[in-house]
Amino acid sequence: xxxxxxxxxxxxxxxxxxxxxxxxxxxxxxxxxxxxxxxxxxxxxxxxxxxxxxxxxxxxxxxxxxxxxxxxxxxxxxxxxxxxxxxxxxxxxxxxxxxxxxxxxxxxxxxxxxxxxxxxxxxxxxxxxxxxxxxxxxxxxxxxxxxxxxxxxxxxxxxxxxxxxxxxxxxxxxxxxxxxxxxxxxxxxxxxxxxxxxxxxxxxxxxxxxxxxxxxxxxxxxxxxxxxxxxxxxxxxxxxxxxxxxxxxxxxxxxxxxxxxxxxxxxxxxxxxxxxxxxxxxxxxxxxxxxxxxxxxxxxxxxxxxxxxxxxxxxxxxxxxxxxxxxxxxxxxxxxxxxxxxxxxxxxxxxxxxxxxxxxxxxxxxxxxxxxxxxxxxxxxxxxxxxxxxxxxxxxxxxxxxxxxxxxxxxxxxxxxxxxxxxxxxxxxxxxxxxxxxxxxxxxxxxxxxxxxxxxxxxxxxxxxxxxxxxxxxxxxxxxxxxxxxxxxxxxxxxxxxxxxxxxxxxxxxxxxxxxxxxxxxxxxxxxxxxxxxxxxxxxxxxxxxxxxxxxxxxxxxxxxxxxxxxxxxxxx
Amino acid sequence: xxxxxxxxxxxxxxxxxxxxxxxxxxxxxxxxxxxxxxxxxxxxxxxxxxxxxxxxxxxxxxxxxxxxxxxxxxxxxxxxxxxxxxxxxxxxxxxxxxxxxxxxxxxxxxxxxxxxxxxxxxxxxxxxxxxxxxxxxxxxxxxxxxxxxxxxxxxxxxxxxxxxxxxxxxxxxxxxxxxxxxxxxxxxxxxxxxxxxxxxxxxxxxxxxxxxxxxxxxxxxxxxxxxxxxxxxxxxxxxxxxxxxxxxxxxxxxxxxxxxxxxxxxxxxxxxxxxxxxxxxxxxxxxxxxxxxxxxxx
Numbered sequence: 010x011x012x013x014x015x016x017x018x019x020x021x022x023x024x025x026x027x028x029x030x031x032x033x034x035x036x037x038x039x040x041x042x043x044x045x046x047x048x049x050x051x052x053x054x055x056x057x058x059x060x061x062x063x064x065x066x067x068x069x070x071x072x073x074x075x076x077x078x079x080x081x082x083x084x085x086x087x088x089x090x091x092x093x094x095x096x097x098x099x100x101x102x103x104x105x106x107x108x109x110x111x112x113x114x115x116x117x118x119x120x121x122x123x124x125x126x127x128x129x130x131x132x133x134x135x136x137x138x139x140x141x142x143x144x145x146x147x148x149x150x151x152x153x154x155x156x157x158x159x160x161x162x163x164x165x166x167x168x169x170x171x172x173x174x175x176x177x178x179x180x181x182x183x184x185x186x187x188x189x190x191x192x193x194x195x196x197x198x199x200x201x202x203x204x205x206x207x208x209x210x211x212x213x214x215x216x217x218x219x220x221x222x223x224x225x226x227x228x229x230x231x232x233x234x235x236x237x238x239x240x241x242x243x244x245x246x247x248x249x250x251x252x253x254x255x256x257x258x259x260x261x262x263x264x265x266x267x268x269x270x271x272x273x274x275x276x277x278x279x280x281x282x283x284x285x286x287x288x289x290x291x292x293x294x295x296x297x298x299x300x301x302x303x304x305x306x307x308x309x310x311x312x313x314x315x316x317x318x319x320x321x322x323x324x325x326x327x328x329x330x331x332x333x334x335x336x337x338x339x340x341x342x343x344x345x346x347x348x349x350x351x352x353x354x355x356x357x358x359x360x361x362x363x364x365x366x367x368x369x370x371x372x373x374x375x376x377x378x379x380x381x382x383x384x385x386x387x388x389x390x391x392x393x394x395x396x397x398x399x400x401x402x403x404x405x406x407x408x409x410x411x412x413x414x415x416x417x418x419x420x421x422x423x424x425x426x427x428x429x430x431x432x433x434x435x436x437x438x439x440x441x442x443x444x445x446x447x448x449x450x451x452x453x454x455x456x457x458x459x460x461x462x463x464x465x466x467x468x469x470x471x472x473x474x475x476x477x478x479x480x481x482x483x484x485x486x487x488x489x490x491x492x493x494x495x496x497x498x499x500x501x502x503x504x505x506x507x508x509x510x511x512x513x514x515x516x517x518x519x520x521x522x523x524x525x526x527x528x529x530x531x532x533x534x535x536x537x538x539x540x541x542x543x544x545x546x547x548x549x550x551x552x553x554x555x556x557x558x559x560x561x562x563x564x565x566x567x568x569x570x571x572x573x574x575x576x577x578x579x580x581x582x
Numbered sequence: 583x584x585x586x587x588x589x590x591x592x593x594x595x596x597x598x599x600x601x602x603x604x605x606x607x608x609x610x611x612x613x614x615x616x617x618x619x620x621x622x623x624x625x626x627x628x629x630x631x632x633x634x635x636x637x638x639x640x641x642x643x644x645x646x647x648x649x650x651x652x653x654x655x656x657x658x659x660x661x662x663x664x665x666x667x668x669x670x671x672x673x674x675x676x677x678x679x680x681x682x683x684x685x686x687x688x689x690x691x692x693x694x695x696x697x698x699x700x701x702x703x704x705x706x707x708x709x710x711x712x713x714x715x716x717x718x719x720x721x722x723x724x725x726x727x728x729x730x731x732x733x734x735x736x737x738x739x740x741x742x743x744x745x746x747x748x749x750x751x752x753x754x755x756x757x758x759x760x761x762x763x764x765x766x767x768x769x770x771x772x773x774x775x776x777x778x779x780x781x782x783x784x785x786x787x788x789x790x791x792x793x794x795x796x797x798x799x800x801x802x803x804x805x806x807x808x809x810x811x812x813x814x815x816x817x818x819x820x821x822x823x824x825x826x827x828x829x830x831x832x833x834x835x836x837x838x839x840x841x842x843x844x845x846x847x848x849x850x851x852x853x854x855x856x857x858x859x860x861x862x863x864x865x866x867x868x869x870x871x872x873x874x875x876x877x878x879x880x
Contacts (some may be wrong), residue, residue: 032696074806075823075826076817076818076821076822076823076826077808077822077823077826077827078653079649079650079651080652081651083626085807086805086806101837105742105805106804107804107805108804108805108806108822109817110806110817111817111820111821113800113817113821116801117804120714120801124715124718187632292590320628320751321628321629324625324628324629324630325629325630325631326629339825339829340628340825341628343625344624344625344628345625345629346627347623347624347625348625348626348629348631385739416830417828417830417831418834419833419834420835421649422831422834422835422838423831423832423839424827424831425648426830463830466830467829467830468832485838490829493829501879554628
């Protein structure tokens, strides 16, 4: 009797084990990876390819995920449309051995570096890339790049004339392939609610004085006509000194009116790189902001509001003007339109406070470098694989069908391109090319068939929006594209104009943090941010800015400036 | 006979109920808020207009999560680790607790040594990196067992069980031994049936801790498809960035445009916590009795 119970218990245990085992094999489609044997199992599992088995080059890879990847059917990270393509077309079996998103990835990477357990190919943030490259732990990719990179890949990577690629070189040799950043897209635009302008009979501002008048009217003249005093003149968020931008509610566009930028490294006429956050212009800008704060035009809680909180205010119709990036229609503005179909937004060029035209600042932010381990036997695999994405997605002769397979699936909206390794997004030209193509098609100068299929998708949405009477309440998505890449889009109306008139200023430093930056910069940034907030909120007089400047210089700022100049001269010298 | 309550007692009760009520609400309201957000329209969530009732009811967030097979994969892994971990933990706990409950040095001579041996692990542990290295050198990285074996014998649960065993009358055990049962039979046939309450308590601790564990999944698993549910939840709550959904995706699947980061996070939190919340009411009483269990020694 008693023994029966023990048996029953053991059997239950065995059943549970088998359930777990079933679950595991079921989830991976039965053909691959449990535990450490994933390579061998996956290979034998992929039947139909057995002849090529020996010919396959196996490469391991550590990949930073987007965090939004979605797999369907039996697909997973090691078995999807891209990995199959690498295997069939290139004879390369790419094994994703480690993959994680965000900070988790950085942790895994640090662990792998510490235990000297790096895979063949690695996805590296700027800091780690520069450390490993200088320590001789990465493979020289120069020859692979020259030999194997397709014209399209070279075109994408060197779209800016090789400026960003230069940051991936040590002694003139390429040690990594940078994911290019679309610097032009990081300039600030002035976003304004045009329905409020109309309600109050105002014009879009062209100078700082006009901007302040508009802000005052938005604050005190009840622009939304609801009889309640619930609107702010201009929206700002809390991060004044921030490397990767803060939109909506950025300060850079405002500072630019005074020829200053909070976080930029600018080359002066003597060819020396200096920090713009200590410019005299900053002092004037802060004094002006303080005045606006005293006048009640700025939300007194701005110091604790991040971009998300400010977005909430915008979506709730409490803010009618802010500095932000080109893509703003996607976020808060669209929600605002959905909540209130009468609302309408338009972007304008930033205004100047002086006789000089205002020049917005742009930042190069290379998010990652793709590199190969010095011990890797086939570093050229990296370049070969990078070609695939260009050929499938980026090529001008890419068809709708290829795009459906390798890009976004039209029925489910799953983005297959997220599976790709070394996906060099042609971010620099993309918006421009697409915008030009869409405009030409709208003007009847070309047809949908002639333009890139991705552009054609945007074109269809925009055309649909225009044809249906531009009803933004009904079709907020159409409005979205219309304002982004369509006729009234930010690229069309402003950024191209900035570019044509040479108005964009690019921050020249975009390397890995220099030694003194690693030790002192966070304290300096904090000091700068506190000084700015204190001056704006009036708890510190504007003249105390001079004191901050001398402190900044003595607390490591001067050393950092020297290091930045050194970096600039070695990289571009 | 009812004792008449004094005035101060009444005042105390009223204030007591108010404080406890507020405390309860402060736990409940965030959950209700999440619930409302997860079912609300994007524009409403973005405008921070949702409080305790969904506005512009829709299920886009749930559709987004449930159409991703990662959720099911992680769910299966968590279910597996709860069941398997529960069994393994329970077996080990009983096997350790029983001998350690024998006070008499004639029965178990080195008991003191072993007790200290185990107790030390409760106070000191190797720390993150050494633990990781041990797991890694045992080739358990990326393996399901890394979620189970490192925590296979929670000492706290051993203490509870051990003290409960000690509280049982010795005479029963002696009777069994006199009747010819050996130690193992005594443990299985006499002690285990008598200790059901303590085992239930311990089971609850194990199940909840396995269900909620996320950090081990994060450091021992190299690919997200092997993450248990809570690690997946963690990665979504901290890393999910709605702007990573491309414009092209939005255009082709307008449903995606209905998704907000907060909605997704709220929905996933509910989908991950509700299963364990449902078993709470049934096991709640063991929590209360379990904490004091074995606290009075014979």
